[in-house]
Amino acid sequence: MIKVASKFNFSYPSYATFVRDVYGTATESWFDLETKYKTPTGWWNLMLKYGGVTQQDIYYTLMLTVFWTLLRIIITDFIYKPIVNNAGLDAQSTRKAPESVWKLLFYSCTWAYSIYILFFTEHNFFYDAPSSFYGWKPQSPVPTKIYIAYLVQFSFYAHSVYGTLFMDVWRKDSKVMLAHHFVTLLLIGFSYAFRYTNVGILILFLHDITDILLEGTKLAVYYKTKGGKWHSVCDFLSTVGFILFGVAWYIFRLYWFPLKAMYAAGHVSLAVSQDLVFYHFFNALLWILLAMNIYWFTFIVVMAYKVVTKQVSEVDDTRELDSKNLTKSVVQNGKKRD
Numbered sequence: 001m002i003k004v005a006s007k008f009n010f011s012y013p014s015y016a017t018f019v020r021d022v023y024g025t026a027t028e029s030w031f032d033l034e035t036k037y038k039t040p041t042g043w044w045n046l047m048l049k050y051g052g053v054t055q056q057d058i059y060y061t062l063m064l065t066v067f068w069t070l071l072r073i074i075i076t077d078f079i080y081k082p083i084v085n086n087a088g089l090d091a092q093s094t095r096k097a098p099e100s101v102w103k104l105l106f107y108s109c110t111w112a113y114s115i116y117i118l119f120f121t122e123h124n125f126f127y128d129a130p131s132s133f134y135g136w137k138p139q140s141p142v143p144t145k146i147y148i149a150y151l152v153q154f155s156f157y158a159h160s161v162y163g164t165l166f167m168d169v170w171r172k173d174s175k176v177m178l179a180h181h182f183v184t185l186l187l188i189g190f191s192y193a194f195r196y197t198n199v200g201i202l203i204l205f206l207h208d209i210t211d212i213l214l215e216g217t218k219l220a221v222y223y224k225t226k227g228g229k230w231h232s233v234c235d236f237l238s239t240v241g242f243i244l245f246g247v248a249w250y251i252f253r254l255y256w257f258p259l260k261a262m263y264a265a266g267h268v269s270l271a272v273s274q275d276l277v278f279y280h281f282f283n284a285l286l287w288i289l290l291a292m293n294i295y296w297f298t299f300i301v302v303m304a305y306k307v308v309t310k311q312v313s314e315v316d317d318t319r320e321l322d323s324k325n326l327t328k329s330v331v332q333n334g335k336k337r338d
Contacts, residue, residue, distance in 0.1 A: 012259050022266035022283070029270055030280060043278075050277045051193040052139040057151075064155030069162060072102055088227035096169050097222045104215035107208045110152060114205035117145050125202045129264035132198030136273040139195065146197050153204055154188045157181050173296070180292050187285045194277050196265070203261050203286075206252045213248055217241030246300045253293040262286050 036042045080098035118126045125132040191200040220238035
């Protein structure tokens, strides 16, 4: 059996140690798990017994989901689009720029709020990730600051499913993006229901920063040919933004995420707390999220390789479809919105 400790002296593991420890802890705890808790019926009974979701939570989430959708439509149609239309961008950039502005503003706000929680309150989970599992109990109260972050993030990703299908420009990885949204909803929802919210706020912090840099870089790319003229400042900003984006992606999503959050959730959690409800399901979702982070990192590597080898002369979005399919998708999305 895995021994429970009151403290855990944390130090960054190597990637090899990370895989070994998390895999060992997961397999050992799986074999120790009673058979009845390995069946759908057992999972359902655990959900009924330990799941901590109220009608008020559902009501707030639904209201905010509708709010984000309506707010995006209103400010896009009356603020973003008029500004972009007057900028003299090409047709594709004119369609895509409002989407990037919307996401840039949202993620900037949520990341700033995560910084406040993790660095200016008592929730010291960034520096001491294992402490996110100290004193874990099912259905324990969620601190108000973290509860607000969870409501905002869950409702936004619920809105984002609709947004990806009917409001965003369709890209070659849009199906993966939809899968990402569903995985994120499961992670946020289950981490709230079973009180993994401490490590959850850390995970949100580690992911939002790259979205800020991505959308900011894309806007710089769109504005390079503003008014039919080449703007070297925007070209420079897009290059700098791409470099920062790639570096941040590796540090936050491929280094700190697995070696802080995933290591704490997959290995340390069972060393500092009692057996966690839905431990295996929650950690499986984290591995899926990591796989998606690696998948998207390949786009960054491909673009960097093309720039270095001079196959392209400037930073562009490698996630876009080729022009023929992009035109087709724009028309189809336009019909959907009509």
